[in-house]
Amino acid sequence: MSLAEPPAPNNQAQSGTLVSPHAGLAANHLLDTVLPVRPALIDRGSAARLKPGMLEELMNSGGARAMVLSGRQALINGNSLVLLDAAELALHLQDTAYAPEQLIYLGSALPGSDLPAGTELILFLLPQQFEVQAEEFEAHIAGIPEGAQWAGFRDVAAALNPTDTAIFVEASAIANWHGTHTHCPRCGTATVPEAGGWVRRCPSDGSEHYPRTDPAIIVTVVGADGRLLLGGGGPLDARNYSTLAGFVEPGESLEQAVVREIGEEVGVRVTACQYLGSQSWPFPASLMLGFTATTEDTEAAPDGVEVTRARWFSRSELQEAVLSGDIVISSRLSIARSLIEHWYGGVIQDRVDTA
Ligand SMILES: [Zn+2]
Incomplete structure (x- = not known):
């Protein structure tokens, strides 16, 4: 299936810091700041x-x-x-x-x-x-x-x-x-899988239905002082902290979703953002699109719903907080960890519990 060529985006016009499209460039012209590309297996x-x-x-x-x-x-x-x-x-x-x-x-x-x-x-x-x-x-x-x-x-x-x-x-x-997705969204008839299970067809109206993926943005927010903003939900004394994330809404660009979600969740105004890489997370159907964003803010105000706790960390503060057990950050499997370590500039040592 091919998609029609989309019109040139105009939502990036206000910000001079967003990267140019990579299409057509040789690999050695790509920015070296993006997360490693893992080839399909x-x-x-x-x-x-x-x-x-x-x-x-x-x-x-x-x-x-x-x-x-x-x-x-x-x-x-x-x-x-x-x-x-x-x-x-x-x-x-x-x-x-x-x-x-x-x-x-x-x-x-x-x-x-x-x-x-x-x-x-x-x-x-x-x-x-x-x-x-x-x-x-x-x-x-x-x-x-x-x-x-x-x-x-x-x-x-x-x-x-x-x-x-x-x-x-x-x-x-x-x-x-x-x-x-067992039934046709148009007429309610039970659909039938075909194409090796990658399409479902409605026998009543003939419509074809393809697997869906829900894009979600996940973001490291870096303040004017270079510190990283992490947040968490649930009880105020919980120790887990991670990058902020949210679903992209219909009709919204990824960049707009970054600005909106960070604004909603922690009251921070993002001034620019850059795409770093992605991770499929099909539980049930997400594609996590990793960004880093900058803000002039140095304070955060959690919304108290999705995010109840937010803290800013310098690199040494973050490493110290992880080693002391003051906070727990996302595991190495997650793009959240890759994004945090991208900001950190290296591997963050995990606390080794000897108990
Ligand atoms: Zn139908």
């Missing part, structure tokens, strides 16, 4: 999946691997996703209570991934009620390693290799979309 096969019957064909050809997902949980063995033989699994599950509600093509492993290049991956979306019957399910299926556990992404993300992480994130994103 899975070829999603957007052309291959359009072929009718491609999933069946793939299954019959042998060698395809299956990831199983029930609710938000996947089978994990040690530090790895359990990938089963897809054809065998389909055979085992036939006519059982665990027969997948849907199969989705995830793509094939690219060179550089932790799987042999070309490994084809199919997502088996199991019925939700299966979660409580995991042991019985495992008794039916050959090839599940002893000790394998069902786990959610947050529980295992720190341990997974980059390829398993990519598979789990992609699978979660597409599964969450199917779970909440």
Whole structure:
């Protein structure tokens, strides 16, 4: 699907500090301040999946691997996703209570991934009620390693290799979309998946529906004195502090969302912002777009709803507060941590609890 060329944006006109578009520039002309680009590890096969019957064909050809997902949980063995033989699994599950509600093509492993290049991956979306019957399910299926556990992404993300992480994130994103988009938004008829599970079509009016992603901005706000503003919600004595974030509203540019959200949440007036990088966070459907922003303000007034606490930190104050346990900042898995360390200019040492 191609999008029409959008008109030139005019929302950046007031600020001379925003970066120019990168399109068409050689890589060595890019700013060196952006977060590292992590290459895709899975070829999603957007052309291959359009072929009718491609999933069946793939299954019959042998060698395809299956990831199983029930609710938000996947089978994990040690530090790895359990990938089963897809054809065998389909055979085992036939006519059982665990027969997948849907199969989705995830793509094939690219060179550089932790799987042999070309490994084809199919997502088996199991019925939700299966979660409580995991042991019985495992008794039916050959090839599940002893000790394998069902786990959610947050529980295992720190341990997974980059390829398993990519598979789990992609699978979660597409599964969450199917779970909440079962009916046509125009006429209410139940829609039917096609294109390897990447489109749903309404049989009544023929409309096609594509997976959705909700853009959200996440921002390091840096004050006139160079200090970083972090905030948190919940109880006033809570110790967790992070970057501020919020969803982009319809009809709004990313930059406008940054200015609005920071204004709403902590009463700080952003004067300029710059995009640094992004992270898919499909729980349920977010794409986190990381920015750093500057302000002339040195005070903050939390809205008391989304943000109840806000504090400014110099670099040494932040490192000291983390080491002393005064505050806890986002984990290394998150773009929040990358953004904070981008401002910091290096790795922030975590507190090591010896207890
Ligand atoms: Zn319809």
